[in-house]
Amino acid sequence: MITELFAVLHEWGPIVKLNQNTLSLRASETRYRRLFEAAQDGILILNAATGRIEDVNPFLTGLLGYTRAELLGNPLWEIGPFRDVQASKAEFRELQRESYVRYDDLPLETKAGRSIHVEFVSNVYEVNRRKVIQCNVRDITERKESEDRQREYVNRVQVLSRRLVEAQEIERREVARELHDELGQTLTVAQINLQTLLRGARAGDRDRLQQCLDAVERVLQQVQDIALQLRPCLLDDLGLEPALVWLAHRQARLAGLSAEVQVDPLEGRLDSLLETVCFRIGQEALTNVARHSRATSVVVELRRRGREIHLFIRDNGVGFDVAAVRKKAVGGNSLGLLSMEERATLAGGHFQIQSTSQQGTEVHAWFPLQWKTEELGGVTA
Numbered sequence: 146m147i148t149e150l151f152a153v154l155h156e157w158g159p160i161v162k163l164n165q166n167t168l169s170l171r172a173s174e175t176r177y178r179r180l181f182e183a184a185q186d187g188i189l190i191l192n193a194a195t196g197r198i199e200d201v202n203p204f205l206t207g208l209l210g211y212t213r214a215e216l217l218g219n220p221l222w223e224i225g226p227f228r229d230v231q232a233s234k235a236e237f238r239e240l241q242r243e244s245y246v247r248y249d250d251l252p253l254e255t256k257a258g259r260s261i262h263v264e265f266v267s268n269v270y271e272v273n274r275r276k277v278i279q280c281n282v283r284d285i286t287e288r289k290e291s292e293d294r295q296r297e298y299v300n301r302v303q304v305l306s307r308r309l310v311e312a313q314e315i316e317r318r319e320v321a322r323e324l325h326d327e328l329g330q331t332l333t334v335a336q337i338n339l340q341t342l343l344r345g346a347r348a349g350d351r352d353r354l355q356q357c358l359d360a361v362e363r364v365l366q367q368v369q370d371i372a373l374q375l376r377p378c379l380l381d382d383l384g385l386e387p388a389l390v391w392l393a394h395r396q397a398r399l400a401g402l403s404a405e406v407q408v409d410p411l412e413g414r415l416d417s418l419l420e421t422v423c424f425r426i427g428q429e430a431l432t433n434v435a436r437h438s439r440a441t442s443v444v445v446e447l448r449r450r451g452r453e454i455h456l457f458i459r460d461n462g463v464g465f466d467v468a469a470v471r472k473k474a475v476g477g478n479s480l481g482l483l484s485m486e487e488r489a490t491l492a493g494g495h496f497q498i499q500s501t502s503q504q505g506t507e508v509h510a511w512f513p514l515q516w517k518t519e520e521l522g523g524v525t526a
Contacts, residue, residue, distance in 0.1 A: 187282030210256035226253040400435035416515035438462025
């Protein structure tokens with residue numbers, strides 16, 4: 146009896162094993178179908194040979210506004226959102242060749258005509274010895290709209306900041322002109338009169354007149370220095386390159402440094418904001434060199450590299466801890482560093498500072514090249 150039972154089990158064993166495999170496969174398919182139906186991303190299954198839609202999950206039908214029946218059996222490029230036949234067929238051929246296609250931001254239109262943005266990823270794989278294409282479609286419309294709003298806000302801030310800087314520079318120019326033309330001329334007249342009186346003065350009055358003349362000359366020099374710091378006429382009249390040369394040599398002379406200036410010749414005037422930003426960054430950097438670096442030399446470079454303009458200020462001073470200074474700047478101290486960064490960002494550029502103890506500091510700012518086009522009343526790159 147036992148022998149007969151073993152014989153029966155041996156005879157039916159393969160069938161039992163087959164049924165177990167079938168049950169496992171069905172269970173796996175059930176789990177897949179549940180995930181497919183419940184997925185919060187759109188899923189398309191395409192025939193890899195024809196591009197026809199073989200399956201679609203509820204999320205995608207809801208996203209696109211088409212029924213399942215409207216999608217099944219149709220080639221992908223005949224469905225409304227993907228109706229650009231030539232482009233879709235080309236992408237389909239690329240997918241067949243590369244087995245992978247990805248779009249981080251693909252604009253689509255629903256059946257109701259609403260514009261949406263999706264992240265689209267396609268992969269080719271085999272099912273039952275047959276190749277299929279799975280397309281995963283993630284709705285990023287809300288994220289895209291949020292990014293667009295943020296970008297628009299940043300653009301508005303940049304426009305307002307540019308206008309603020311332009312207004313500040315206009316005010317600086319007016320104050321500098323007033324100092325030079327009004328106060329400077331008045332002091333010059335006083336200087337001339339005192340010199341005249343000094344020549345004809347009695348011996349007892351000459352000391353006091355000389356003291357008055359010395360004081361007037363000191364104030365006159367201070368007025369001229371303030372006017373130059375506010376807005377050097379060289380920047381407006383001749384442009385950035387001569388202004389940087391003048392600035393570097395002037396600051397180096399005042400600080401007792403040796404200065405080297407290397408400037409690539411430019412075929413025209415740069416955009417006025419770009420000239421101002423480069424000049425102010427150079428001014429701030431050179432002031433920091435004079436005050437803090439204990440350097441003996443400084444190098445200023447203005448280089449054109451392709452469609453970018455690069456400004457470098459390097460010294461051979463003691464260097465400093467950039468991270469520590471940046472932390473102080475965020476806390477409200479050492480605002481010069483933040484000022485340079487903000488100015489660079491305002492002009493659509495980038496800013497970088499590197500410093501090594503006892504090996505000096507390099508300030509590097511670079512910007513998209515923009516020319517001044519007065520005849521068009523605008524700026525072109």
